[in-house]
Amino acid sequence: MGQEANNFLCTDMPTTPRPGMGRILVSGASGYIGGRLTPELLARGYSVRVMVRADSPEYKERWPGAEIHVVDALDKEGLKKAMEGVYAAYYLIHSMLLGTKKFESADIQAARNFREAAEENNVGRIIYLGGLGDINTRLSPHLRSRMQVAAELRKGRTPVTVLRAAVIIGSGSASFEIIKNLVKAFPVLPCPTWTRTQCQPIAIRDVIKYLVGVLETDETTGKSFDIGGTEILNYQKMMQILAQVLGKRMIVVPLPFSITRIYAYVTSFFTPVPARITMCLMEGCKNEVICKNRDIHEVLSFQLLPYKEAIARAITREEQDRIHTRWSDAYPPAHELAIKLRELPQPPRYTTRYSLLTSKDSAPLFQSICRIGGKHGWFNSNLLWRLRGMIDRMFMGVGTSRGRRSYSDLRINDVIDFWRVEDLKPKEMLLLRAEMILPGKAWLKFEIDSPEGKDLRRLSVEAFFDTRGLFGKIYWYMFMPFHRFIFYDIINQIEKRSQ
Numbered sequence: 001m002g003q004e005a006n007n008f009l010c011t012d013m014p015t016t017p018r019p020g021m022g023r024i025l026v027s028g029a030s031g032y033i034g035g036r037l038t039p040e041l042l043a044r045g046y047s048v049r050v051m052v053r054a055d056s057p058e059y060k061e062r063w064p065g066a067e068i069h070v071v072d073a074l075d076k077e078g079l080k081k082a083m084e085g086v087y088a089a090y091y092l093i094h095s096m097l098l099g100t101k102k103f104e105s106a107d108i109q110a111a112r113n114f115r116e117a118a119e120e121n122n123v124g125r126i127i128y129l130g131g132l133g134d135i136n137t138r139l140s141p142h143l144r145s146r147m148q149v150a151a152e153l154r155k156g157r158t159p160v161t162v163l164r165a166a167v168i169i170g171s172g173s174a175s176f177e178i179i180k181n182l183v184k185a186f187p188v189l190p191c192p193t194w195t196r197t198q199c200q201p202i203a204i205r206d207v208i209k210y211l212v213g214v215l216e217t218d219e220t221t222g223k224s225f226d227i228g229g230t231e232i233l234n235y236q237k238m239m240q241i242l243a244q245v246l247g248k249r250m251i252v253v254p255l256p257f258s259i260t261r262i263y264a265y266v267t268s269f270f271t272p273v274p275a276r277i278t279m280c281l282m283e284g285c286k287n288e289v290i291c292k293n294r295d296i297h298e299v300l301s302f303q304l305l306p307y308k309e310a311i312a313r314a315i316t317r318e319e320q321d322r323i324h325t326r327w328s329d330a331y332p333p334a335h336e337l338a339i340k341l342r343e344l345p346q347p348p349r350y351t352t353r354y355s356l357l358t359s360k361d362s363a364p365l366f367q368s369i370c371r372i373g374g375k376h377g378w379f380n381s382n383l384l385w386r387l388r389g390m391i392d393r394m395f396m397g398v399g400t401s402r403g404r405r406s407y408s409d410l411r412i413n414d415v416i417d418f419w420r421v422e423d424l425k426p427k428e429m430l431l432l433r434a435e436m437i438l439p440g441k442a443w444l445k446f447e448i449d450s451p452e453g454k455d456l457r458r459l460s461v462e463a464f465f466d467t468r469g470l471f472g473k474i475y476w477y478m479f480m481p482f483h484r485f486i487f488y489d490i491i492n493q494i495e496k497r498s499q
């Protein structure tokens with residue numbers, strides 16, 4: 001990995017690498033925390049096996065030297081194979097994207113399978129990052145589920161180290177993106193009662209130091225630790241400090257009631273995070289999440305980042321367009337959305353293609369294609385795309401406001417508004433898969449080629465729609481009159497903007 005790619009790594013770890021201990025398994029590697037932890041372990045010389053549910057060629061580039069194992073934790077037999085020859089296994093799996101009704105049972109099942117597979121393979125230890133909260137109080141389904149996972153993992157013979165954290169502050173974290181976008185969107189912010197609940201936020205950097213630190217400190221085996229930053233704040237105060245750092249004036253209007261679900265639904269329109277996740281997280285904000293057990297400081301001691309510094313760092317990374325992992329890297333709710341165009345049993349029946357010829361080179365054309373979406377918008381028909389995104393949001397879909405991880409760089413699996421990069425061949429092709437709510441599956445493919453006998457490049461866009469139902473067919477024909485206008489316009493703009 002180059003210097004730039006590595007610049008998010010922690011250089012001031014409190015412990016010494018011990019790569020001789022054996023193979024380390026990182027589950028949830030495609031997620032926010034797992035995606036940050038894996039390069040740290042690799043950089044420290046560990047032999048790392050990452051566990052992902054869907055493979056992507058981009059993973060080999062992102063984690064050079066790591067062994068990639070494709071398995072779903074709900075598949076018991078697959079998990080057993082993934083644990084073969086493993087010394088320590090990180091449990092960073094989280095099914096929150098399934099929504100409140102489904103994630104609890106999926107998370108328990110995944111934890112049970114993980115514990116059994118670890119036992120069968122005599123894994124030395126499991127390390128789990130869960131959530132803070134007092135088990136004796138009425139916890140939100142999200143926090144309760146995090147506790148249940150810890151209890152489930154601990155039922156076996158394999159010693160489990162549990163780290164319990166509250167809100168994690170870092171570029172790309174869902175909680176941070178919600179707070180930041182609320183602060184940016186509302187000069188006058190109504191604050192329900194739960195925004196006055198106490199919380200102990202922690203910087204992502206410090207979480208990674210703890211995750212690596214416990215692996216490298218034998219005394220932590222089988223123990224549970226609360227981890228938190230230097231301050232105890234409430235969510236209102238956290239937003240006020242963030243407004244200060246952003247140089248924004250924000251007036252807080254305290255409300256005397258809670259209205260969590262409606263608040264989460266309405267505010268999800270102003271943040272890139274879909275309602276399904278804002279609801280889970282805001283429900284959790286009703287519970288006090290502060291560190292009660294401070295034992296971690298006796299075994300792992302280092303200077304923790306104050307809240308203000310953690311947000312300043314997160315904002316700097318965003319401004320410098322250097323976000324390493326983002327909450328949206330994990331797959332969306334319906335896992336079948338991960339089905340690739342080439343994996344369909346038959347090619348989609350509904351397709352449409354538009355092309356133009358240009359004398360411009362393929363490199364600038366491809367660069368221009370890769371800039372679509374996010375804050376630059378979809379070039380000309382922005383209003384239509386935004387309207388489509390709003391409709392998607394109203395139905396609890398992902399909408400367009402997820403934006404992009406980076407504006408200069410695009411990799412497979414990256415999100416672009418309500419699309420995901422399925423395939424990418426530099427200077428040739430970009431294939432996007434739709435993750436919006438649709439009566440079918442849709443793809444958008446941009447291609448650059450050179451027609452025979454001509455010293456010109458052909459820039460094309462092709463839309464694919466796979467549907468079986470009547471509603472899907474109606475949907476396709478309803479939007480057909482707009483295809484020419486939208487798609488021809490996109491490639492025209494891509495061509496014009498390429499330099």
Ligand SMILES: NC(=O)c1ccc[n+]([C@@H]2O[C@H](COP(=O)([O-])OP(=O)(O)OC[C@H]3O[C@@H](n4cnc5c(N)ncnc54)[C@H](OP(=O)(O)O)[C@@H]3O)[C@@H](O)[C@H]2O)c1
Nearest residue numbers: 028030031032033053072073093094129130165168330331
């Ligand atoms: N992020 C925070 O602010 C925060 C705060 C406190 C505690 N934590 C804890 O940290 C842990 C990791 O959180 P995160 O933020 O990294 O979550 P995340 O970004 O949502 O990632 C979740 C990961 O779990 C994987 N996963 C879900 N279901 C799976 C299954 N059935 N089989 C295999 N993999 C599965 C996902 O893989 P796919 O890509 O295939 O979906 C993804 O890699 C969680 O236990 C969470 O409670 C996080």
